Amino acid sequence: MTLDDMPPAAAIRPVEPGYRHVLRLGAAMFWLPLLVGSIVLDQLVLHEMPIAGLAPLLVGLIAFSAIIFAPERIYRRLGFSVDGELLRVVRGWLFHSDTIVPFIRVQHIDVKRGPLDKLFGTATLVVHTAGTHNSIVMLPGLSPDNAAAIREDIRGSIRSASE
Amino acid sequence: MTPTPPASSAGSAPAERLHPLYLITGLGKVLRNAWGLIAGAVVLGSQGRWWLVAMIAAGFVIVSVLSLLLKWLKFEYRVGDDELRIDSGFLSRNSRAIPFDRVTDVDIEQGPLHRLFGLARVRLETGASAGAKDEDGVLDTIALTRAEELRDHVRARRGRAPLAAVADDLDSPPLFAMDRRRVATAGLFNFSLAVVAGLFGVSQTFGDVLGFDPFKRSFWILIADRSGPLRELILAHQFIAIIGGALVLTLLGIATGMARTLLREHGFRLDRTETGLRRRRGLTTLTDVTIPVRRVQAAILASGPIRRAFGWCELKLQSLAMDGAKGDHVVAPLAHPDEASAILASLDWPIQPSTGQWSHVSSAYVTSLAVLLVPASLVALGVGLILEPIALLWIAGAMIAVGARWLGWRHTRYALSDKSLFIESGWWRRRRSIVPTGNIQSIELTESFWTRAFGISTLRLGVAGGGGFSAHNVPALHPTEAQQLRARLIGAA
Numbered sequence: 102m103t104l105d106d107m108p109p110a111a112a113i114r115p116v117e118p119g120y121r122h123v124l125r126l127g128a129a130m131f132w133l134p135l136l137v138g139s140i141v142l143d144q145l146v147l148h149e150m151p152i153a154g155l156a157p158l159l160v161g162l163i164a165f166s167a168i169i170f171a172p173e174r175i176y177r178r179l180g181f182s183v184d185g186e187l188l189r190v191v192r193g194w195l196f197h198s199d200t201i202v203p204f205i206r207v208q209h210i211d212v213k214r215g216p217l218d219k220l221f222g223t224a225t226l227v228v229h230t231a232g233t234h235n236s237i238v239m240l241p242g243l244s245p246d247n248a249a250a251i252r253e254d255i256r257g258s259i260r261s262a263s264e
Numbered sequence: 265m266t267p268t269p270p271a272s273s274a275g276s277a278p279a280e281r282l283h284p285l286y287l288i289t290g291l292g293k294v295l296r297n298a299w300g301l302i303a304g305a306v307v308l309g310s311q312g313r314w315w316l317v318a319m320i321a322a323g324f325v326i327v328s329v330l331s332l333l334l335k336w337l338k339f340e341y342r343v344g345d346d347e348l349r350i351d352s353g354f355l356s357r358n359s360r361a362i363p364f365d366r367v368t369d370v371d372i373e374q375g376p377l378h379r380l381f382g383l384a385r386v387r388l389e390t391g392a393s394a395g396a397k398d399e400d401g402v403l404d405t406i407a408l409t410r411a412e413e414l415r416d417h418v419r420a421r422r423g424r425a426p427l428a429a430v431a432d433d434l435d436s437p438p439l440f441a442m443d444r445r446r447v448a449t450a451g452l453f454n455f456s457l458a459v460v461a462g463l464f465g466v467s468q469t470f471g472d473v474l475g476f477d478p479f480k481r482s483f484w485i486l487i488a489d490r491s492g493p494l495r496e497l498i499l500a501h502q503f504i505a506i507i508g509g510a511l512v513l514t515l516l517g518i519a520t521g522m523a524r525t526l527l528r529e530h531g532f533r534l535d536r537t538e539t540g541l542r543r544r545r546g547l548t549t550l551t552d553v554t555i556p557v558r559r560v561q562a563a564i565l566a567s568g569p570i571r572r573a574f575g576w577c578e579l580k581l582q583s584l585a586m587d588g589a590k591g592d593h594v595v596a597p598l599a600h601p602d603e604a605s606a607i608l609a610s611l612d613w614p615i616q617p618s619t620g621q622w623s624h625v626s627s628a629y630v631t632s633l634a635v636l637l638v639p640a641s642l643v644a645l646g647v648g649l650i651l652e653p654i655a656l657l658w659i660a661g662a663m664i665a666v667g668a669r670w671l672g673w674r675h676t677r678y679a680l681s682d683k684s685l686f687i688e689s690g691w692w693r694r695r696r697s698i699v700p701t702g703n704i705q706s707i708e709l710t711e712s713f714w715t716r717a718f719g720i721s722t723l724r725l726g727v728a729g730g731g732g733f734s735a736h737n738v739p740a741l742h743p744t745e746a747q748q749l750r751a752r753l754i755g756a757a
Contacts, residue, residue, distance in 0.1 A: 187754065197716070199709040201754065206705045230705035231584075231728035238706060 113180035113191055119221035120179070120242030124172035126217055132164035181240050183251055186258055188228060190240050202238050204258040206230050212248045224248040228255070277342040277349075286405040287332050289377045294328045341403060343414060346421060348388065348401060362388055362401045368559060369540070370415040374408070374550040384411040388418075439541070440596050440607055442532035450529060450598035451522035453571050455514075529597050536610045541581075541595060555593050557611055559584040561729045562736065563698040564592060565604060565615070572694065579604040584729040613698060617681035622688075628718035629673045629740030630666065636714065637662040678738050680752055685725070687738055697736050699727055707750050711743075721746050 139160040147153050174194070182189045186204045191197075211227040218224055225241040226248045243251070295302070301324060305317045334354050342349040348362045371387040378384055388401030403411075442450070530547035540556040560581045567577040579596040596604055605615040641662050648656035671691035679686045685704075687697045706726035715721060723738040723746050741749065 195713050197711045197721075200706060201708075201750065202706045203754065230726055235706050235708050235724065235726040236728075 113182050113189070115180055116176070116240075116242030117221075117223050117244050117247075118176070119223050121172045121176045122221045123217045123223055123242065124175055125168055126220070128164075128167045128171065132160070132167055136160050136164050176242070179242060181243075183254060188238070188240075188251070188255070190238055200235065200238055202228055202230060204255045207255050207259060210252045210255055212245070212252055214245065226251055277344045279340040279342055279351075280406075280410075281341075282336055282339055282403065283381075283383055283405045283407055284336070285377075285381050285383060286336050287329060289375065289383065289405045290332045290335070291328065292375070292377070294332070298324065298328075343417065350401065350403075360401070364418050364421045367401070367418055368556050369554040370411075370418055371554065372408075372411050372415065372552040374546075374552075376548040378405065378408075379548075379550065382408050384408045386411045386414060436535070438533045439536045439610055440532075440534040440599065440603055442529060442598065444530075446598060447526060447529050447532065448522065449576075451525035452518065453568070453576070453598065454521035454525045455517045525597075532597065534595055534607065541607075541611075543593070543595060553593070555581060555583055555595070559729070560611065561699070561703045561727050563608060563613060565696040565698070566693060568693050571598070575600060577601055577604055579607060582727065582729050608698070613700070614682045614684060615698070617679040617684075617686050619681045622677040622679045622686075623745075624677050625673065625738065625740040626718075626720050626742055627673065628715075628720045629676070630670045632715055632718040632720065632740075633669045634666045635718075637666065673740075676739065678749075680749065685736075685753065687736060689739075699725060699736055701753050703727055704753060707753060709743075709746050709750065715740075719743065723749060 136157065139156045143153060143157050147156065175192075178192060178194050178197075180191045188202045188204065190200045190202075208229045208231055210229070211225075213225040213227055214223075215225075222244065223242050224245040225239055226243055228238045228240070230236050230238070240248075240251075301320065305320055308320075309317045335352075338352060338354045338357075340351045346364050348364070348367075350358075350360045350362070352358050352360075368389045371389060373385045373387070374383070375385070383405050384407070386403040386406060403414075406414075527547045527549075529545055532545040533543070535542045535544075537554065539558070540554055540560075543551075543553045543555065545551060560583050562582040564580045564582060565577055566580065571577065576598050577596075577600075578594065579599060580592040580594050582592050595607055599607075601615070608615045641659050644655045644658035644662075648654075648659070668691070672689070675691045675694060676689045678688070680701075683702070684698050684700045687699070689695055704725050705728055708724040708726070709721050710724060711721035719742060720740040721743055723741055725736040727736055738746075738749070
C-alpha cells in the first residue's frame with residue numbers, strides 16, 4: 102500500500118482560540134513570580150556586583166516572550182483530526198510531534214478542566230493507551246462539547262469492537 | 265495432603281493456613297531486610313563487644329519469630345470455586361478476593377529451603393500485578409502438591425486441561441533446553457565486573473574494621489614483603505604487575521559471571537503449553553513461570569559482539585506481566601538462531617521478514633550528529649593549537665562518537681512483513697525487535713528543529729509492557745517515508 106491508496110487524511114483542525122488565553126495566563130502565573138524574585142535577589146544580593154541587573158533582564162526577556170509571543174505560536178502549531186477510527190494530535194515546531202492513536206487501542210479517556218480551562222471555556226482530552234511509551238496522549242484546548250463528543254466517538258467504537 | 269473439594273463460594277470454603285515452616289522460610293526475607301542491623305553487629309563484633317552482639321541477635325530473633333508467628337496466625341486463604349480469598353493482617357485486617365477469571369497464570373517458585381521441605385511460593389498473575397510491584401496474590405509457603413493443585417484448579421476453572429497433563433514433564437521433548445555445557449558457555453559470556461565493584465565498596469566500608477584493605481598499595485607491599493624476591497620482581501616490573509592485575513580482574517569477572525549464570529539458568533527448560541510458554545530454571549531457587557501467548561507484545565533478539573562471533577543470540581519476550589522486577593522474559597539466554605526461530609515459530613511469529621525488503625534509514629542519521637559537533641570541534645582545534653594541546657582530545661572524542669554513529673547507522677534497518685514490524689539497531693550489541701502491528705498502541709512521528717534541517721524524523725511506537733528502556737523506534741526516516749510507513753502500519757493493524 103502506498104500513500105496514494107490511503108483514504109485522504111482528514112484536515113488538521115485548530116483548537117479553540119480561547120486556548121491562547123489559557124496558555125498566556127498560565128505562563129504569566131509561572132513567570133511573573135520568577136521575575137519578581139529575580140528583581141528582589143538583584144536588589145538585595147547582586148546590586149554591587151558587575152552582573153547587577155543581568156538576571157532581571159534575562160528573566161524579563163524570557164517572561165515577555167513566553168507571555169506575549171509563545172502562546173500564539175503554540176496555538177498555531179497545535180492541531181488535531183478525528184479521522185474515522187484514528188485520533189491524530191500534531192503539535193510543536195522546535196520539537197515537533199505527530200501522534201496517531203487508533204480508537205480501538207484506547208483503554209480509558211479523561212476530559213479534564215482546570216480553573217483556567219473553566220475561565221476560558223476549554224477542556225483537555227486525555228487518552229490512555231496500554232503502551233509503555235507515550236501511553237498518555239493529551240489534546241488541550243478543545244471546547245468542552247467537542248471534547249465530550251470525541252470521547253463519545255471513541256467510546257462508541259471501543260464498545261462496537263468488543264461486541 | 266488430600267485435595268479439598270472446592271466449595272461453591274470462597275466464603276464457605278475451609279480456611280487454610282500457610283505451612284508452619286513459614287516461620288523458617290520467612291526468616292530469609294526478614295534477614296535480608298535487616299542488613300543494617302547485621303552490619304552494625306559486625307562492627308560491634310570487631311570491637312570485641314560480643315555480649316552486645318549476642319543481645320542484639322537474641323532480640324532480633326525473638327522479635328522476628330514473634331512477628332512471623334503473628335503473621336502466620338493471622339494469614340488465612342480460602343480456595344473457592346471461582347475466587348481466591350486471602351485474609352491477612354493483625355492491626356489492620358485486609359480481605360482480598362481474586363477472581364480466577366482475572367488470573368492469567370500461576371507462578372510457582374521454590375527457594376533452597378522450600379525445596380528441602382517440598383514447599384513452594386505461589387504467585388497469582390493478574391492484570392493489576394503487571395504494573396505495580398505490589399505482592400498481589402502471593403501465598404508465601406504452602407506444600408508443593410497443594411500449589412500444583414491450586415494451579416490446576418485455576419486452569420480448570422478457565423476451561424483448560426491441567427498443566428501436568430499437557431506438558432508433563434520430562435517425557436515430551438522440550439521446546440528449548442540448556443544442558444550443563446550450554447549453561448557454562450552462557451556463563452563465559454556473562455563476564456561481570458560487578459563483584460570487583462562490590463569488593464571495592466566493602467573494603468571501603470569495612471577495610472579499617474577488618475584491619476586490611478586489598479585496594480590499598482600497602483596491603484600488597486606487606487604481603488610481598490613476606491615473600492621478598494616476589495616483591496622485588498613486582499616493584500621492578502610494574503608492567504607485569506599491571507598485566508597481572510588485569511588478569512586477576514578478568515578471571516574474577518568470568519568466575520562471577522559463571523556463578524551467577526549457573527545459579528539462575530541451571531536446568532533451563534522451555535515447554536510449549538496450549539496457551540503459552542512454560543519456563544523452568546534455577547539451581548538453588550527453582551522458578552516455574554508461564555508466559556501466556558496472548559500477553560506477549562513483542563520479541564527481542566539480541567547478541568553482543570563476542571556472542572555473535574560464535575553464532576549465539578538471546579531471545580526475550582516483552583510481555584504485559586513483568587518477569588519479577590527484570591522486565592522482559594528471557595526465553596532463551598543462549599541459543600542458535602534456528603533454536604530461537606523454533607521458539608518464535610511455536611508462537612506463530614516470524615523471526616525475519618519472509619517477504620519485502622529491509623530498508624535502511626537516512627544517512628542524515630550520521631551527518632546530523634557530525635554537523636552538530638563541528639562548531640565545538642573548531643573551538644577545540646583553536647584552543648588545542650594555541651593554548652592547551654589537551655583540548656585536541658575533544659576532537660578525538662567527537663570523531664569516535666561520529667564513527668560509532670556511522671557503525672550504528674550501517675546496522676539500523678527495518679522491514680514490514682507478515683503483519684509484523686522488524687527493527688534492527690545497534691552495532692556493538694545488536695538487537696532486533698519484532699512487533700506485530702496488532703500490538704502497536706500508538707504511533708508518534710517526532711522531529712526537532714535540528715533534525716528538520718536534515719529532513720529526518722523519528723518514528724516511535726507505543727507498545728505495552730516491558731521496561732522503560734525498551735522503546736521501539738525507527739530513527740532518521742525521510743518525512744514521506746515515515747508517513748508511508750505509518751500509513752502501512754495503521755492499514756495493517
